[in-house]
Amino acid sequence: MRNFFLLLVLFSVLIIFSSRCYAQAPTSLELINNAKQYDGKVVNYKGEVIGDIMIRGDYAWLHVNDGIIAIGIWAPKTMVQDIRYAGDYHIKGDIVEVSGTFHRSCLEHGGDLDVHASEIKKITPGSLIIQPINRRKVYVGIYSLVLVLLFYALREFFQNK
Amino acid sequence: MILKPQVNDIKNIGYYLGRIILGIGLTMFLPFITGLVLFREPNCALDFLISANIAIFIGLVLSWLCKTDKELNTGQAMVVIALSWLAAMALSAIPLLLSGHYKSFLDACFETMSGFTTTGLTLVQDLDHLSKSHNLWRHLGPFLGGQGIAIIAISFLVKGAGGMFNLYLGEGRDEKLVPNVINTARFIWIISIIYLILGTIVLGLVGMSIGLKAQSAFFHGACIFMAGFDTAGFSPQSPNILYYHSLIYEIVIIFFMVIGSFNFNLHYQIWRGNFKEIWKNIETRTLLFVIMMVTLITMAGLRRMGVYSDGLILFRKGFFQIISGQTTTGYMTIYAQQFIQEWGNLALTGIILAMALGGCACSTAGGIKMLRVGVIYKAFRQDIKRMMLSPNAVVVQKFHHIKTMFIEDAQVRAVLVVTLGYFFLYGLGTLIGVWLGYPFLESLFESTSAAANVGLSCGITDTSMPAILKVTYIIEMWAGRLELMSVFALFGFFVAYLKGK
Numbered sequence: 001m002r003n004f005f006l007l008l009v010l011f012s013v014l015i016i017f018s019s020r021c022y023a024q025a026p027t028s029l030e031l032i033n034n035a036k037q038y039d040g041k042v043v044n045y046k047g048e049v050i051g052d053i054m055i056r057g058d059y060a061w062l063h064v065n066d067g068i069i070a071i072g073i074w075a076p077k078t079m080v081q082d083i084r085y086a087g088d089y090h091i092k093g094d095i096v097e098v099s100g101t102f103h104r105s106c107l108e109h110g111g112d113l114d115v116h117a118s119e120i121k122k123i124t125p126g127s128l129i130i131q132p133i134n135r136r137k138v139y140v141g142i143y144s145l146v147l148v149l150l151f152y153a154l155r156e157f158f159q160n161k
Numbered sequence: 162m163i164l165k166p167q168v169n170d171i172k173n174i175g176y177y178l179g180r181i182i183l184g185i186g187l188t189m190f191l192p193f194i195t196g197l198v199l200f201r202e203p204n205c206a207l208d209f210l211i212s213a214n215i216a217i218f219i220g221l222v223l224s225w226l227c228k229t230d231k232e233l234n235t236g237q238a239m240v241v242i243a244l245s246w247l248a249a250m251a252l253s254a255i256p257l258l259l260s261g262h263y264k265s266f267l268d269a270c271f272e273t274m275s276g277f278t279t280t281g282l283t284l285v286q287d288l289d290h291l292s293k294s295h296n297l298w299r300h301l302g303p304f305l306g307g308q309g310i311a312i313i314a315i316s317f318l319v320k321g322a323g324g325m326f327n328l329y330l331g332e333g334r335d336e337k338l339v340p341n342v343i344n345t346a347r348f349i350w351i352i353s354i355i356y357l358i359l360g361t362i363v364l365g366l367v368g369m370s371i372g373l374k375a376q377s378a379f380f381h382g383a384c385i386f387m388a389g390f391d392t393a394g395f396s397p398q399s400p401n402i403l404y405y406h407s408l409i410y411e412i413v414i415i416f417f418m419v420i421g422s423f424n425f426n427l428h429y430q431i432w433r434g435n436f437k438e439i440w441k442n443i444e445t446r447t448l449l450f451v452i453m454m455v456t457l458i459t460m461a462g463l464r465r466m467g468v469y470s471d472g473l474i475l476f477r478k479g480f481f482q483i484i485s486g487q488t489t490t491g492y493m494t495i496y497a498q499q500f501i502q503e504w505g506n507l508a509l510t511g512i513i514l515a516m517a518l519g520g521c522a523c524s525t526a527g528g529i530k531m532l533r534v535g536v537i538y539k540a541f542r543q544d545i546k547r548m549m550l551s552p553n554a555v556v557v558q559k560f561h562h563i564k565t566m567f568i569e570d571a572q573v574r575a576v577l578v579v580t581l582g583y584f585f586l587y588g589l590g591t592l593i594g595v596w597l598g599y600p601f602l603e604s605l606f607e608s609t610s611a612a613a614n615v616g617l618s619c620g621i622t623d624t625s626m627p628a629i630l631k632v633t634y635i636i637e638m639w640a641g642r643l644e645l646m647s648v649f650a651l652f653g654f655f656v657a658y659l660k661g662k
Contacts, residue, residue: 032498050289051398054372054406061372061406065399068398069496072406089292092599095517104503111474112406113496137207137259144214151218155225 009022016050028069033115045115046097046123047072051081052086062086064098073098074109075117095124166654166660172227173237174244179223181245181314184235184253184390186216186307188313189298196294205292208259214250239650240326245310246639246647250274253302260295261420262286264624267631275308276302276636278642279525281394281491281616282634284624288399293380296397300384304357306642307391307421307525308349309334315346321496331647336523336563338429352428353390360386360417364410369405373651387416390421391525394491394616401493408477415484422448422520424487424532426563443560444521455515462508478499479508482617486515489527499620502604509619512607516615517587527614527641529583532562535575540573541656582645586612586637593633595619612637 025044047066054061060080063070065087075098087093098143100117105107108116189209196206233241235569253276254269263269268284275282278297285291285299305313311328326342338345361383368378381397388395398404402414420428430438439445459479469475478494485492500509519528543558550556558568590608595601599621607621611634622634640648 032496111478134204141207141210148214148218
């Protein structure tokens with residue numbers, strides 16, 4: 001009886017915990033694939049800020065990529081002021097957690113699938129990606145260039161002879 | 162009796178192939194220089210230096226070993242074209258593979274074939290962190306391939322006009338804008354470069370007005386123009402056109418997609434001030450009619466599914482995807498998964514129809530093409546008239562394409578052969594997709610998108626898809642862009658080599 005009770009408690013905790021995870025932090029793919037279920041609901045969405053932050057009046061567009069797909073976030077301009085790094089080739093963007101209303105087809109934005117943020121929390125600050133020059137590539141590049149020029153010169157020499 | 166190709170035939174093919182490969186290698190210096198000087202991406206620039214050297218070396222060796230003064234005949238030109246597109250795919254894939262954003266060489270080849278054929282299906286990983294130089298190369302592919310790889314060779318690298326027209330024909334183009342094929346090729350380049358400059362400026366300014374920083378706005382402008390005008394559908398960011406969240410940006414892109422799908426001959430007429438040609442031409446009329454039909458089908462489908470609650474939104478989302486499919490561009494303002502999850506079978510059928518029929522002949526667009534659709538319709542009308550009128554009546558059917566012409570049976574036959582070829586390609590990819598376990602409609606959608614060089618995706622195209630499907634789509638993109646004839650010529654050449662006497 002005691003084992004049964006323990007199992008029941010464990011099972012209930014697992015169910016509650018898993019359902020909370022699903023509701024609170026869906027991935028971009030889950031949001032897109034289940035857009036009708038999430039439409040109009042408040043979601044928590046986590047990922048890296050990528051690309052450009054486009055300021056539009058008092059608001060701004062930013063894109064958050066959770067490693068699968070990037071989703072557009074519409075947020076008040078004041079909310080994005082803390083975001084320092086938006087990811088690209090040279091930059092690892094800030095990792096943020098966005099809390100906001102998910103729209104399958106936003107009436108305000110021409111039917112775009114987006115999230116209207118009510119809160120953006122920076123979890124991990126981004127940084128510049130330092131890319132040391134790849135010496136192997138330098139050698140291969142120079143040697144192959146010399147080879148091509150040498151071959152071209154020899155070809156011209158024998159053709160004109 | 163099949164004649165076995167002689168050494169001279171192979172030398173002739175090798176020489177011209179070498180020259181074209183040389184041209185491909187030289188174009189890699191553009192991302193090399195911009196990567197080094199403009200974008201400050203030395204490691205990425207080195208990828209292009211290495212790849213350019215490999216391509217130039219192969220090109221030099223091939224044109225040296227096979228040196229000849231002979232001109233290409235039609236069959237040889239077709240083989241050169243078919244092989245040069247494969248060579249372009251493989252050599253251009255090297256810098257992409259070196260970027261580390263592709264899982265395998267096959268994925269990189271898929272990307273470059275998709276680019277050169279102006280398809281736009283992509284297998285890139287983590288696009289949002291891809292360097293600007295590699296992104297430029299991805300978008301330069303459609304710009305070069307859209308105009309035609311042979312057009313580069315004809316314009317700058319190969320001497321003698323006799324065999325050049327055969328090369329020009331090999332890339333699925335059969336209309337000379339001016340009597341001389343070299344001047345035709347140069348005109349195509351001039352028109353494309355002028356449009357590129359104008360398009361980049363317009364999209365750059367619109368980009369700045371929607372919040373992009375100046376450098377980013379003009380970089381995006383150049384990339385989006387190259388992939389939009391050349392009906393490819395690549396974009397520098399992963400959400401594609403949804404990234405911009407702007408109606409005005411979408412309208413400008415629609416304009417470039419439409420003019421990109423116009424026949425270069427029509428551009429030439431417009432440049433000469435002959436604006437009436439737009440309304441008189443069979444292609445533009447057919448294009449307008451087909452767009453109206455597929456719009457009706459797609460809108461009805463979207464309405465029935467209740468995808469968009471607002472009429473204007475329904476039109477904005479639906480029409481963009483229709484124009485993108487019809488012009489065979491492949492730009493998207495929705496996510497690929499939304500096609501399947503939300504759009505429903507009727508709307509998808511509308512888009513598939515638009516993709517299958519495609520844009521205009523002698524343009525950067527793919528698909529069956531409006532000229533063929535128009536000619537088939539006229540021939541059909543002629544046959545109905547023949548049935549209804551007296552057997553002694555002489556029934557003629559005219560159509561206007563630059564000049565007024567009479568429909569001839571030989572012309573209709575040629576049109577139907579290519580049209581059937583496209584249906585075969587669409588069916589082949591669908592069959593392989595279904596065989597691999599994908600649903601029928603999704604397989605048909607993706608296969609049509611690949612063979613018609615569109616690039617819209619319903620989610621099948623992904624790095625995790627089976628290698629056999631990747632190869633199938635590569636073949637479909639290649640054969641679709643070359644309108645099958647050059648591919649048949651290549652197979653014919655191999656058969657003749659093996660079985661000929």
